[in-house]
Amino acid sequence: MNLITMVVPHIVCHLTTQHTRFDPRIFQKECLGLANAGYSVTLYVADGRGPEAIQGVSIQDIGRAGSSVVSQYKDGFRIVREAAKRKAALYHFHDPVLLPACIWLKLQGHAVVYDAHEDTPMEKLTSEGLPLIKRLVYYVLFGTMEMVGAWMFDGVIAATPFIEKKFKRFTSRTALVANYPKVEEFEGSASMPSREHALCYVGAITKDRGIKEMMDVLGDFPGLKLNLAGPVDEGL
Numbered sequence: 001m002n003l004i005t006m007v008v009p010h011i012v013c014h015l016t017t018q019h020t021r022f023d024p025r026i027f028q029k030e031c032l033g034l035a036n037a038g039y040s041v042t043l044y045v046a047d048g049r050g051p052e053a054i055q056g057v058s059i060q061d062i063g064r065a066g067s068s069v070v071s072q073y074k075d076g077f078r079i080v081r082e083a084a085k086r087k088a089a090l091y092h093f094h095d096p097v098l099l100p101a102c103i104w105l106k107l108q109g110h111a112v113v114y115d116a117h118e119d120t121p122m123e124k125l126t127s128e129g130l131p132l133i134k135r136l137v138y139y140v141l142f143g144t145m146e147m148v149g150a151w152m153f154d155g156v157i158a159a160t161p162f163i164e165k166k167f168k169r170f171t172s173r174t175a176l177v178a179n180y181p182k183v184e185e186f187e188g189s190a191s192m193p194s195r196e197h198a199l200c201y202v203g204a205i206t207k208d209r210g211i212k213e214m215m216d217v218l219g220d221f222p223g224l225k226l227n228l229a230g231p232v233d234e235g236l
Contacts, residue, residue, distance in 0.1 A: 012039050013083045015093040015102075017046040017065045017075045025117070025159070025179055026094055031057045044083045046075055076101035084110065090154070096120040099145040106152050113155045114146075115177075116163050121146065126208055129235065150174075198225035206233040 012034055019026055027043060035041045035056035043057055048064030062082055065075045080101040083091060092113045093102050099114070106112045124130070124138035150156050150170035157177050158164035164176040205211050205228055218224055 010040060011088040012041050012090045013086050013088040014043045015079055015083055016095055017079055018095040021045045021047055021059055042086055044079050046079060072097045080105050096142055099149050103149055111154045114149055114153050115157045117159045119163055197223060198227055200227045202229045205230050
């Protein structure tokens with residue numbers, strides 16, 4: 001988290017309306033990592049489960065997020081206005097729908113970092129559930145917001161090398177923090193010879209997340225088992 005050295009280290013706020021409060025990347029790795037390093041960390045969420053404090057991280061809930069497009073952006077401004085009261089040294093947000101609100105937050109003089117989990121413009125453009133005109137509008141809209149935000153924000157954290165390369169075209173203040181598992185998660189696991197000949201995938205089971213390619217792999221390796229865990233796209 002080298003970008004944090006750019007601001008006075010003390011209070012850090014993480015913001016999300018689209019992820020669960022115990023998201024592995026946000027809570028397990030980033031929030032707990034900061035708390036263990038001595039930072040005062042507050043995670044703002046929108047799941048309706050109320051506030052709590054866990055392992056040095058204060059979780060604040062603004063209430064369950066709405067499902068409509070308009071309400072999602074309204075929730076974005078709600079969570080940002082609430083977090084701004086904390087007067088944190090750094091605001092670290094995780095959802096593309098928070099881009100307008102966090103651009104506003106930056107204009108108020110706060111230090112802001114965008115955590116880009118996915119290539120959102122391309123994700124919108126290739127979404128088979130949307131009409132072509134909507135896909136094009138979302139592609140241009142999110143592409144523009146990301147470009148403007150990257151230029152304004154104090155930093156961008158990318159989840160993959162591809163996303164890192166994309167944002168480095170807009171700003172040198174870009175860092176790669178990949179979603180690798182922690183080494184301690186493998187402590188006590190079975191030795192390699194005794195393990196099942198299988199692959200495991202955890203996440204959304206959709207075409208754009210590569211389910212077809214995963215199934216194709218099974219045909220190339222007889223006897224290989226594929227274990228899937230996650231929500232399944234109804235269109236499959």
